[in-house]
Structures are given as C-alpha cells and as structure tokens.
Amino acid sequence: MMGLGDIADDAQHRVLEAQFRAADSVALLRHVMNLLGLIFVWQVFAHCCSPILLGGWSIALIGSMVMGLWLDRSRRRADNVGLAARDLRRHGIGALALGLSWAACMMIVAHAGETEEMVALWTLVSCIMVCGAISYAATPLAAIVFLLPCIAGLCAMFGDGLQMPLHALATSYALSLLAGCLIYARTFARQHSSTAELAEKTEVVSLLLREYEEGGSDWLWQTDAMRRINGASRRFAETMGLTPDQLEGAPLVQILAGSAWESGRFAAGLHSLADHLKRRESFSNLVLPVGVSGKTRWWELSASPRYDDNGVFQGFRGVASDVTVQRESADKIAQLARFDPLTGLPNRSHLREVLDQAVAAAGGRKPGCAFLMVDLDRFKSINDTLGHQIGDKLLSEVARRLRRACRGQEFCGRIGGDEFAVVIPAAPDGHAIAQLADTIIALLSATYQIDGHSLYIGASIGSAQSPTDGRDSEALIRSADLALYRAKDDGGGVHRAYEPQLHAKAEERRLLELALREALEKEQMHVLYQPVVEADSGRVVGFEALARWTHPEMGPISPAKFVPVAEEARLIAPIGEWVLRTACAQAVHWPDDVRVAVNVSAEQLTHPSFVATVVSALAQSGLDARRLELEVTESVFMSEDAGALRVLDQLLGLGIQLSLDDFGTGYSSLGYLSRTRFTTIKIDRSFVVGASKGVAESLAIIRAVVTLAESLGMATTAEGVENDTELAMVRALGCKKVQGYYFGRPMSAQDADALFPMVPERLIA
Known part of the structure; x- marks a missing residue:
C-alpha cells in the first residue's frame, strides 16, 4: 500500500491496480481545486503580497501539477500494465510537490493580510487539504507527503503565540484528515485483498465443479420390459446401500418402495411412477420419497421408454438424482412462508387463508365463523426495559398459552408484533365467543416467569362474526380491528364485540382526518x-x-x-x-x-x-x-x-x-x-x-x-x-x-x- 517494498504476489498486484484506479478516478477533482485555489489566492492576496513572490509560487504550483500529470499519464499510457512499487513512489513525488507548493503559499501570504484575509486563507487551505485527502486516500504515501508539508505550513499561518489555540485546532484538523486517509487506505487494502482472494477461490471452485460435472453427480438406471432393473450401475447401487447384484433383476417399484412394499401404503409419487411405467410414457422431474438404510431420501427421476429397431418395447432408461437437500430447503421455506419463526404459530398469510376457507364454508348462514384479534397490553414497556430477548421469550410463552386456550376447532396464529388472532370456523353464538375471549384474557394475564423476572401483561380482544359483521375475510378483519380499538379505549384487558356504530365512528374519524389535512x-x-x-x-x-x-x-x-x-x-x-x-x-x-x-x-x-x-x-x-x-x-x-x-x-x-x-x-x-x-x-x-x-x-x-x-x-x-x-x-x-x-x-x-x-x-x- 505504501510503495516502500516490492510487490510479492498477484494479490498485492491487484491491490496496487485498484489503488491507481481509485486515484485516477478523482485526479481531475484535485487539479480543478488547485487551479481554483490559484485563482483565489490572486484574487484575495494580490493587493497585499509581492507579485514576484506570488508569480514564483504560481509557477511552482503549475509545475507541480504538470509534473504530476506527466507521471500519471506515462503510467496510464501503458494501461497500468507492469505496475510496481516505484510507481507509487513516483505518484508520491507529485503529491509532495503539491504539498510543498501550498506550504510555500501559506508562508508567503500568512502575515500579509488582515483577519478577514486569514479566514479566507484558512478556508482555502482546509478545502485544499480535504480535496487532497480525498484524491490521495487510496495511495497513503501520497497522502502523507502531501499533508505533512501542509501541516508544517500551518506553523507559518498561525505562528503568532496568541493564535496557539487556532494553530492547535488547525493541526488537529489536518492530522484527522491524515488519520482518515490511513484508515481508509487500510480498509481499501483489506477489501481488495479479500476480493483478490475470493477471485482465486472462485477459480478453484469452478475447476472443481467442472471436474464434478464430468464425473457425474446423477446416476443412470434402466429396466426391462417387465419393469425389472437391469444393468444396475455401481453408483445406483451405492446410493441404495446395496450391491449391483442385489439390484439386478429386482422390480424397480419394489426397490424404491422399500419397507412400504409389504404394507401397501405407497407415497403418491410412487403411484405416479407405477402409472407411467404401466402406460409406457415418458416422464421427467418426478420427485418421490425413497427409503435408504432406514432413512427417507427424496429422489428426482426422469425416463423415457426404449424400443428396438422393430418397435418392440425394451423397457425404460432414465436418470436419477438425490434432491433431499433441495426438498428439505423447500419445506423449510414453505414453513417460513406459512408459520411465524419465533412462536411457531401460523402467520398472517396462513391465518388469512384459514379465515377465507371458514367464510366460504359458512356461506351466508347464521351463525357463521368468527375472528378474534388479540393485542397484548403493556408489552412494549417490557420489551423496551428488559430487551428484545426477554420480549421474544414472552411472546413464545404467550403463544403456548394461546394454544392451550384453543384446544377445540379454533385456529390461532400471530399477526405480527404483539398482535395475535383466532379463527373460529363455526362459532355457535356470541356468548361462546365471549367465553373464549375471557378465557384467553385470563390465561394471557397470568404471571409470567421468564429468566428470573416476574412479568405482568394483559390482553385486549376485539371480535367479529360472519355474516353479521362482514361477509368476507377483509370485512371481518376490519370489524374485529375496530372492536379491538374500542377495547383499548375502554382501558384494555377486556373483550369487545363489533358494533355497527364502531364503523360509523371510524368512518367519521377518517373523513375528519382527511378534512383536517385539507x-x-x-x-x-x-x-x-x-x-x-x-x-x-x-x-x-x-x-x-x-x-x-x-x-x-x-x-x-x-x-x-x-x-x-x-x-x-x-x-x-x-x-x-x-x-x-x-x-x-x-x-x-x-x-x-x-x-x-x-x-x-x-x-x-x-x-x-x-x-x-x-x-x-x-x-x-x-x-x-x-x-x-x-x-x-x-x-x-x-x-x-x-x-x-x-x-x-x-x-x-x-x-x-x-x-x-x-x-x-x-x-x-x-x-x-x-x-x-x-x-x-x-x-x-x-x-x-x-x-x-x-x-x-x-x-x-x-x-x-x-x-x-x-x-x-x-x-x-x-x-x-x-x-x-x-x-x-x-x-x-x-x-x-x-x-x-x-x-x-x-x-x-x-x-x-x-x-x-x-x-x-x-x-x-
């Protein structure tokens, strides 16, 4: 990174290339800022400084910029091919020249102007240092040799003993820029070193994958006209935990069925395979469970019928692969899509599906299904004071109690946060709903013992029943939510059933809010x-x-x-x-x-x-x-x-x-x-x-x-x-x-x- 040693390996060479790409991308910013600084100095200090000194300094600054451009252009002309540590040192020479030029500027004009000019000079110098720090951040050697002369120049700017606090502040500012450059350079080096290592590992992995593909991760199988295995491959036999001789001549369906062959309770995929074999038709991506050494594995089969030159059926030939890992992953994804990972309860989408089914099954009959929204009281204060870990354990215990309360046909789940819900597919009457709600409130309000803490929360419940309070799931959820809102307004810890006036009040409030915004x-x-x-x-x-x-x-x-x-x-x-x-x-x-x-x-x-x-x-x-x-x-x-x-x-x-x-x-x-x-x-x-x-x-x-x-x-x-x-x-x-x-x-x-x-x-x- 510093350019003080030789490039040892390819990874370091890639980091060096990245350094120069980063430096070249912001080089224009540095040159523009230097030119603007030159113009600024002439505009502000021409009336109080010697034109000869300013002219000499200007020539030195422009010369430093031209030298830096020449060094960088000679390197870029070669497309950065064959970069070495010496290129970093050359890059640093240009930075050193610029730093010395601006240090000279500070010494020339430091005591020539009044207070306002000194403020302008410090503003310009700080901008120049920031711009230099940005442009040389990826090349720490250049950043050091640029900023150190500028720091030395601050002594001339604030050389008066009365300005010691300003001098200390300005020096701290410049040193902070330098420290920031070094920190960025270290992070830059680590990042690009990791990228280089990752690229090498990717090449190795790609090579291994090619060898694996050539070796074949799947295996071939074939049957005769009687659907018996013939020409069993060694890989097929190893996957089944048998020898090729044990597989040869055995019925394919019997081998795949394993212990289920005797009971006759076959998986649906095995029935589908038997039908395809019987009808002599091609199939692909047929997934079925297979018992191997007492464990269930999932295989994916594809095959086509074989015929001889005379069109006589010879059996099937196909390919198989073990997709157990993919199947388990898919099952986990399906589980996460339908169940809450913290409590294990059905999640919002699963609850919605069950409620849709309950509403459809109930039709327009009275009484129909019911929906209860459960909101925990005082949970937020526990979560805020004791932490999310205690809060998560409390939610898990709430879920267990809610399951105990819903032992019948009720279906409970978690909507999100501290909100839960219960679906009653066939609610007998409002009294039964109120009884269940009171039971849930009593269970959830009892003392919790979690990690040595005695916790006390409550629950508020709002309920709605079809078809009176809504003929579809969306209406029922909205009605139950309004009822829950009413329960919260009444102090919490109670159950409130939906009433038509709640909707009217909610609509009035909605219209009032819209009117208020207007x-x-x-x-x-x-x-x-x-x-x-x-x-x-x-x-x-x-x-x-x-x-x-x-x-x-x-x-x-x-x-x-x-x-x-x-x-x-x-x-x-x-x-x-x-x-x-x-x-x-x-x-x-x-x-x-x-x-x-x-x-x-x-x-x-x-x-x-x-x-x-x-x-x-x-x-x-x-x-x-x-x-x-x-x-x-x-x-x-x-x-x-x-x-x-x-x-x-x-x-x-x-x-x-x-x-x-x-x-x-x-x-x-x-x-x-x-x-x-x-x-x-x-x-x-x-x-x-x-x-x-x-x-x-x-x-x-x-x-x-x-x-x-x-x-x-x-x-x-x-x-x-x-x-x-x-x-x-x-x-x-x-x-x-x-x-x-x-x-x-x-x-x-x-x-x-x-x-x-x-x-x-x-x-x-």
Missing part, C-alpha cells in the same frame, strides 16, 4: 386569543393562542373533536408550528409587557427540530423571547426518555417562559416542578368551579398550589373564571393571574389589538 393545505384554520389578566388590577398581561377550525361545510369543529384526531394522525406537530408562528407574528403588535402563550404537545417536544422551529418563529416575527410562553401538560414527563426535559432546558436558556397547564388533573408530581423552572402554574377550571361552590377538596388544592408556586417563585393562573363569585374566590386564595369568559372569550387578532392602548372598562373593573 384544512392545513387550504389554511382553513385560524387562531383566537383569550386574555390573561392580573387578578387584582384586571390589566391584560397576556393572551393564550387557541387553534380553531371552521369547515366550509361542517361549520365550526370543536378542538375537543379535532385535536385527538390530529394527535393520532401525526398532524399535531404541523398544526402546533403554524399556531406558534401565527401567534408570534401577532404578539409583536401588542405592548412590550404583554405575553402570548402557545400550547405545545408532547410530540412536538420530542421532535429534534422543535427548538430550531421556535427560534425561527421568534426570528421571523421579531418577537422578544421573554414575551413567548409555552404551555405544556404533565403528560410530557410520562416518558422514560429525558429528551423533553433537555428541550425545556434549551427553551429556558433562550429566555422563553414555561407554563405547566392543567396542574393537578393528571399525573401530578412535585418532581416535575423541581426538574423544570416553570414561570406559571395554571389551575384547571374544575378546581375553580369546585372552590366557588365551597368544595373543601378544591379549596385545599388551590391553596396548596398557590403556596407551592409562591415558594418556588412561580405565578399561578386560575382558568375558567366566569363570574364575580369565582373571581373574588381566586383573588382571596392568592392567584396572581386569571383567565376565563368573565374577562373575555377567545377573540380574533383584530379584537385583541383593539384592547390596546386603552383597556376596555370591563377589563379594568
């Missing part, structure tokens, strides 16, 4: 702003941005209806980004002390580009980061991944305010408040209503939240204040800010602008 494309959505005021003075201190959707045909659609659809359809992120950008652009028109609050979903926080999106929205709108408040709910902390916390810390670092929405209604934990510096805690309207009615629990919760927020330096916002009683109550309890219909319903951007500079009397009251 709304995003056609900008049918808009943003309303609900005021947030100081509890004591009633002064507007901010607005909460709320997405609203008015469909041209369906009219206004509630957020409670379209937000869950957006979350499930993965549309919440684009909607949230649009609301963020719209709200920031609007808030710029408000006074500097008025904030805008935007709700952020857990999906947005886990997206890698969310922080960049927020920064972009602030930059495009010109809004001060301190005037943006992002509202999150406690659900973002439920994931084991700490990514959401890291994103929140980055947002806080930008100066953005954070608000914890609906505190106390979900998975409340003081740990959330200790891990993230929230600006505001929002108290849900349900507590406000309860406290206004004198409910002790609600009053206690609000007092506790206010006290907690004050101790942590946070503000509190009471949501949903709608009358004087509620306002007086939250003021008395110490809430700093208030939001609700009492101070204003969600309003358009124009109405929000109208609140300034003078606040309406109602807000001042």
Whole structure:
C-alpha cells in the first residue's frame, strides 16, 4: 500500500491496480481545486503580497501539477500494465510537490493580510487539504507527503503565540484528515485483498465443479420390459446401500418402495411412477420419497421408454438424482412462508387463508365463523426495559398459552408484533365467543416467569362474526380491528364485540382526518386569543393562542373533536408550528409587557427540530423571547426518555417562559416542578368551579398550589373564571393571574389589538 517494498504476489498486484484506479478516478477533482485555489489566492492576496513572490509560487504550483500529470499519464499510457512499487513512489513525488507548493503559499501570504484575509486563507487551505485527502486516500504515501508539508505550513499561518489555540485546532484538523486517509487506505487494502482472494477461490471452485460435472453427480438406471432393473450401475447401487447384484433383476417399484412394499401404503409419487411405467410414457422431474438404510431420501427421476429397431418395447432408461437437500430447503421455506419463526404459530398469510376457507364454508348462514384479534397490553414497556430477548421469550410463552386456550376447532396464529388472532370456523353464538375471549384474557394475564423476572401483561380482544359483521375475510378483519380499538379505549384487558356504530365512528374519524389535512393545505384554520389578566388590577398581561377550525361545510369543529384526531394522525406537530408562528407574528403588535402563550404537545417536544422551529418563529416575527410562553401538560414527563426535559432546558436558556397547564388533573408530581423552572402554574377550571361552590377538596388544592408556586417563585393562573363569585374566590386564595369568559372569550387578532392602548372598562373593573 505504501510503495516502500516490492510487490510479492498477484494479490498485492491487484491491490496496487485498484489503488491507481481509485486515484485516477478523482485526479481531475484535485487539479480543478488547485487551479481554483490559484485563482483565489490572486484574487484575495494580490493587493497585499509581492507579485514576484506570488508569480514564483504560481509557477511552482503549475509545475507541480504538470509534473504530476506527466507521471500519471506515462503510467496510464501503458494501461497500468507492469505496475510496481516505484510507481507509487513516483505518484508520491507529485503529491509532495503539491504539498510543498501550498506550504510555500501559506508562508508567503500568512502575515500579509488582515483577519478577514486569514479566514479566507484558512478556508482555502482546509478545502485544499480535504480535496487532497480525498484524491490521495487510496495511495497513503501520497497522502502523507502531501499533508505533512501542509501541516508544517500551518506553523507559518498561525505562528503568532496568541493564535496557539487556532494553530492547535488547525493541526488537529489536518492530522484527522491524515488519520482518515490511513484508515481508509487500510480498509481499501483489506477489501481488495479479500476480493483478490475470493477471485482465486472462485477459480478453484469452478475447476472443481467442472471436474464434478464430468464425473457425474446423477446416476443412470434402466429396466426391462417387465419393469425389472437391469444393468444396475455401481453408483445406483451405492446410493441404495446395496450391491449391483442385489439390484439386478429386482422390480424397480419394489426397490424404491422399500419397507412400504409389504404394507401397501405407497407415497403418491410412487403411484405416479407405477402409472407411467404401466402406460409406457415418458416422464421427467418426478420427485418421490425413497427409503435408504432406514432413512427417507427424496429422489428426482426422469425416463423415457426404449424400443428396438422393430418397435418392440425394451423397457425404460432414465436418470436419477438425490434432491433431499433441495426438498428439505423447500419445506423449510414453505414453513417460513406459512408459520411465524419465533412462536411457531401460523402467520398472517396462513391465518388469512384459514379465515377465507371458514367464510366460504359458512356461506351466508347464521351463525357463521368468527375472528378474534388479540393485542397484548403493556408489552412494549417490557420489551423496551428488559430487551428484545426477554420480549421474544414472552411472546413464545404467550403463544403456548394461546394454544392451550384453543384446544377445540379454533385456529390461532400471530399477526405480527404483539398482535395475535383466532379463527373460529363455526362459532355457535356470541356468548361462546365471549367465553373464549375471557378465557384467553385470563390465561394471557397470568404471571409470567421468564429468566428470573416476574412479568405482568394483559390482553385486549376485539371480535367479529360472519355474516353479521362482514361477509368476507377483509370485512371481518376490519370489524374485529375496530372492536379491538374500542377495547383499548375502554382501558384494555377486556373483550369487545363489533358494533355497527364502531364503523360509523371510524368512518367519521377518517373523513375528519382527511378534512383536517385539507384544512392545513387550504389554511382553513385560524387562531383566537383569550386574555390573561392580573387578578387584582384586571390589566391584560397576556393572551393564550387557541387553534380553531371552521369547515366550509361542517361549520365550526370543536378542538375537543379535532385535536385527538390530529394527535393520532401525526398532524399535531404541523398544526402546533403554524399556531406558534401565527401567534408570534401577532404578539409583536401588542405592548412590550404583554405575553402570548402557545400550547405545545408532547410530540412536538420530542421532535429534534422543535427548538430550531421556535427560534425561527421568534426570528421571523421579531418577537422578544421573554414575551413567548409555552404551555405544556404533565403528560410530557410520562416518558422514560429525558429528551423533553433537555428541550425545556434549551427553551429556558433562550429566555422563553414555561407554563405547566392543567396542574393537578393528571399525573401530578412535585418532581416535575423541581426538574423544570416553570414561570406559571395554571389551575384547571374544575378546581375553580369546585372552590366557588365551597368544595373543601378544591379549596385545599388551590391553596396548596398557590403556596407551592409562591415558594418556588412561580405565578399561578386560575382558568375558567366566569363570574364575580369565582373571581373574588381566586383573588382571596392568592392567584396572581386569571383567565376565563368573565374577562373575555377567545377573540380574533383584530379584537385583541383593539384592547390596546386603552383597556376596555370591563377589563379594568
């Protein structure tokens, strides 16, 4: 590879040829980059460097390029025939000349220009080094002698003691390029050495295969007119484990039947062979089992009848081969095509075949067949925490339990992942289906002991029955899936049968999703702003941005209806980004002390580009980061991944305010408040209503939240204040800010602008 020793064998010579092919393929890139660098130096440094020095350097650079071209062309003119180690050394001479030329350039112009020129010089040098590293990567000697002078030239560029960190950084960069070249060269050598060895082995294998074909891997056989073996070959006899004398004169069918001859239970292939022999007709590729030394082998036979010159039948002559390996491989492939390799249960396609047959057999009769979809509860958490190996063992145990539950005519299988299914060819009634489903849930929910772990999962089941819930397998699967979806919504661990309204709800949701996607494309959505005021003075201190959707045909659609659809359809992120950008652009028109609050979903926080999106929205709108408040709910902390916390810390670092929405209604934990510096805690309207009615629990919760927020330096916002009683109550309890219909319903951007500079009397009251 380095060219410092002689080429020892043909494999090394092939590697050498590959090196030069790789180097020649990118040589043009190197020459073009050098010419562009020459032009760049004249453009940038001609005003501050001696023309004589630049001219001399230019001649040296062009001379180095011409020398490299001459050396490479003389080698290529001979079609790389007779390459030797000296050609690598010649190639390195051209690289050394180029490296010295650029080192000289750095010494000439290093201290001639200002800071901007030095930045330009470093940019050019780094490009030249990268281009050189790429073009000489396959020839490590050339890469070394090119990069080392460039590294030496860096001393001149950053010779000032104050530039020592830059010098160290630049040198590290150049050494990294050199190390990368050496690593690539080693990988290149190994790869092409392996290729050369593989080519030699291929030639040896081809020679052996030719000898094997000449020797013959098959064997010939023939019978007389009475279908008895005659002229038995030695290979035929060895394959049968007999001698040629033992085969001579024996009936062919009897020999092939082996021990089955006495019982008369012949394989179908043997019956077919006997029929062909009896009818005296040719056959080919007839595969049948043959008993040899107590083991079953698979043979493939082909033969044609023989006739003498007078047309008298003489028997058969044919060829046979042992195809046991191919047959076993085909059986394994068929097994894999129809059965799940992990659990051994029938797979999705096999289940579909059985369901198709059951539907066809049942016809339109009532009751018909039934289909159950089984989904494991909490399996993903086990798979994520304990690993896929434990998860696979758990699935295998689930499969064994499912088989125990389906001891009758039921047919169970695995659809994929943690989903299983059961086909009941003749389901007596819905009660029997429910009983089987409850049995399966009970079995699958019992404790699992796997590798010392006690595991607990559950199962949810959705069922559908023909012909009521579907007249074909596709409809039954869809109906069972909808029923399973309903079981999951009901908390899991239960069985739900299909009901017609499930399809209607699914269709409604599908149409709503399509309409929502269209709304995003056609900008049918808009943003309303609900005021947030100081509890004591009633002064507007901010607005909460709320997405609203008015469909041209369906009219206004509630957020409670379209937000869950957006979350499930993965549309919440684009909607949230649009609301963020719209709200920031609007808030710029408000006074500097008025904030805008935007709700952020857990999906947005886990997206890698969310922080960049927020920064972009602030930059495009010109809004001060301190005037943006992002509202999150406690659900973002439920994931084991700490990514959401890291994103929140980055947002806080930008100066953005954070608000914890609906505190106390979900998975409340003081740990959330200790891990993230929230600006505001929002108290849900349900507590406000309860406290206004004198409910002790609600009053206690609000007092506790206010006290907690004050101790942590946070503000509190009471949501949903709608009358004087509620306002007086939250003021008395110490809430700093208030939001609700009492101070204003969600309003358009124009109405929000109208609140300034003078606040309406109602807000001042």
